[in-house]
Amino acid sequence: MGFLRVLPLCGWALVPLAAGARPEAAKFQMDPVDHYGSRFLAVVIAIGIGLVVYNLLRYRGNLVGPTSWGVMILGVVIIPALTSGFGTILVFERAERVEFCASCHLTMKSYVQDMKDPKSNSLAAVHFNNRYIPDDQCYVCHTSYGLFGTVQAKREGLIDVYKYYTRTFHLPLKLRHPYPNGDCLKCHEGAVKWLSSHEDYKEALFAGDMTCMQCHGNEHPAHNIPQ
Amino acid sequence: MIGAQVLSLLAYAMGLQFLRHTTGGTLFLFSTVAPMLVMIGAFSVIGVIIFKLRRRHSLFDFETYTPGQIVFREGDEGDSAYFIHSGEVEVIRQEDGDEKVIAKLAKGEYFGEMALLSNRPRNATVRAASNLRLAVLGKKNFLNMLSAMPSAEEDILKTMKDRTMKRAAR
Numbered sequence: 001m002g003f004l005r006v007l008p009l010c011g012w013a014l015v016p017l018a019a020g021a022r023p024e025a026a027k028f029q030m031d032p033v034d035h036y037g038s039r040f041l042a043v044v045i046a047i048g049i050g051l052v053v054y055n056l057l058r059y060r061g062n063l064v065g066p067t068s069w070g071v072m073i074l075g076v077v078i079i080p081a082l083t084s085g086f087g088t089i090l091v092f093e094r095a096e097r098v099e100f101c102a103s104c105h106l107t108m109k110s111y112v113q114d115m116k117d118p119k120s121n122s123l124a125a126v127h128f129n130n131r132y133i134p135d136d137q138c139y140v141c142h143t144s145y146g147l148f149g150t151v152q153a154k155r156e157g158l159i160d161v162y163k164y165y166t167r168t169f170h171l172p173l174k175l176r177h178p179y180p181n182g183d184c185l186k187c188h189e190g191a192v193k194w195l196s197s198h199e200d201y202k203e204a205l206f207a208g209d210m211t212c213m214q215c216h217g218n219e220h221p222a223h224n225i226p227q
Numbered sequence: 228m229i230g231a232q233v234l235s236l237l238a239y240a241m242g243l244q245f246l247r248h249t250t251g252g253t254l255f256l257f258s259t260v261a262p263m264l265v266m267i268g269a270f271s272v273i274g275v276i277i278f279k280l281r282r283r284h285s286l287f288d289f290e291t292y293t294p295g296q297i298v299f300r301e302g303d304e305g306d307s308a309y310f311i312h313s314g315e316v317e318v319i320r321q322e323d324g325d326e327k328v329i330a331k332l333a334k335g336e337y338f339g340e341m342a343l344l345s346n347r348p349r350n351a352t353v354r355a356a357s358n359l360r361l362a363v364l365g366k367k368n369f370l371n372m373l374s375a376m377p378s379a380e381e382d383i384l385k386t387m388k389d390r391t392m393k394r395a396a397r
Contacts, residue, residue: 038246041242041246042243042246045239045242045243045246048235048239049236049239052232052235052236052239053236055232056229056232060229061228061229061232062228062304063228063275063276063279063304064304065304069276072228072232072272073272073276075232075235076231076232076235076268076269076272077268077269077272077273080235080238080239080261080265080268080269081265081269083238083239083242083265084238084261084262084265087242087245087257087258088258090245090246091245091254091257091258094249094254095254097249099249099250100249100250100251100254103249103250103251103252104250104251
């Protein structure tokens with residue numbers, strides 16, 4: 001049972017693994033949910049692995065007494081349930097990151113590169129480089145669709161996956177649906193600078209009689225992508 | 228049981244991979260595949276635990292076996308005693324690596340009581356020698372029966388003593 005006592009300590013050995021959370025973030029920019037959550041989850045997983053391995057080595061994986069029952073229930077039922085439950089928070093947290101979006105939307109790598117390019121004058125780059133949107137830039141500008149929109153997006157995403165792997169996609173990439181004004185206006189609507197520069201169009205934009213992309217599609221594009 | 232533990236180890240590995248490097252693939256594995264593995268493993272463990280607890284507390288469950296099926300193996304935890312309702316069993320021990328039939332028991336006889344009284348693992352394997360129907364009495368109820376029925380206790384202790392002596396003589 002001595003081994004069980006040092007299990008929590010073993011967990012801390014895995015903390016550096018989880019520390020990959022956001023290495024570039026300074027302390028004041030740290031996301032506490034991700035920072036502490038990933039470390040906590042790493043420790044819980046390490047304890048779970050320790051318990052299962054202990055049970056496999058000590059009891060050959062069988063239920064032979066109260067201790068093995070306890071270890072088995074903890075390692076195979078309770079801790080995995082805790083891991084899955086708590087992990088869901090991290091899943092939602094990390095699924096909003098730019099790197100996460102780019103890990104599947106491979107054809108959009110150049111869009112991400114443009115966004116991070118300090119010399120680019122695309123809207124995405126301006127928002128990124130001036131930190132108008134400090135984190136999760138893809139997510140902030142491209143998610144106004146809600147739950148059912150997510151289902152539809154995943155369904156359409158499968159078509160994108162097929163097109164990517166069969167190399168049947170066409171450049172330049174185009175949005176399937178018109179870019180909604182709400183995705184811009186949710187931040188800009190009350191901004192003094194925006195209101196002054198969009199004085200003539202704001203009513204039409206609010207009413208949906210005009211779209212943001214009518215001007216920002218070509219003349220001031222959201223992304224500058226070399227064709 | 229080992230399968231359930233391997234599944235949970237796989238789920239843990241998916242969790243670590245997700246923590247180390249979050250991509251669409253690792254997130255899918257951790258958020259979709261891992262919970263399924265965990266559920267399969269957890270339900271298996273819970274099922275086995277419920278089965279064992281029921282066995283331990285059962286008051287004459289009936290079980291049937293076909294010839295050649297194992298009732299329990301040498302070294303297993305003893306959780307119940309068995310009374311032969313119909314059919315025959317062979318009591319087998321491993322001696323010098325060989326399987327040796329040390330006794331045959333038939334209708335009206337019982338076995339499996341030694342492990343319950345001595346709190347030690349099964350000391351022999353029992354295999355069905357014909358179509359077999361057993362009445363299974365859980366450990367707790369078996370011990371309750373002995374304390375409530377001194378004559379039954381006496382009878383069982385005598386049988387145990389006879390079997391031990393026969394084994395020693397062999």
